Amino acid sequence: xxxxxxxxxxxxxxxxxxxxxxxxxxxxxxxxxxxxxxxxxxxxxxxxxxxxxxxxxxxxxxxxxxxxxxxxxxxxxxxxxxxxxxxxxxxxxxxxxxxxxxxxxxxxx
Numbered sequence: 001x002x003x004x005x006x007x008x009x010x011x012x013x014x015x016x017x018x019x020x021x022x023x024x025x026x027x028x029x030x031x032x033x034x035x036x037x038x039x040x041x042x043x044x045x046x047x048x049x050x051x052x053x054x055x056x057x058x059x060x061x062x063x064x065x066x067x068x069x070x071x072x073x074x075x076x077x078x079x080x081x082x083x084x085x086x087x088x089x090x091x092x093x094x095x096x097x098x099x100x101x102x103x104x105x106x107x108x109x
Contacts, residue, residue, distance in 0.1 A: 046080055
């Protein structure tokens with residue numbers, strides 16, 4: 001049906017012009033995959049601990065579309081699994097009991 005339209009089918013191409021079937025992934029591809037299996041959970045742990053035990057950030061670090069070697073450099077530069085300095089102050093004040101100005105007075109206690 002498409003023979004007159006200049007479309008080649010698999011039967012029309014000589015065998016010497018076809019690519020041989022791939023034998024699988026290359027060594028570099030396999031090493032990258034193994035590295036991903038190791039790095040992605042470690043990066044998710046970094047996101048979890050860095051952002052005050054946030055599961056959302058853990059999932060975000062796991063699924064972020066940046067190659068894991070680049071993510072590893074970013075995590076190292078941030079201080080692997082160390083709490084973000086902007087969040088550290090929030091934690092130290094959360095443990096303090098409220099002062100007398102915040103306690104309810106009168107019959108509404």
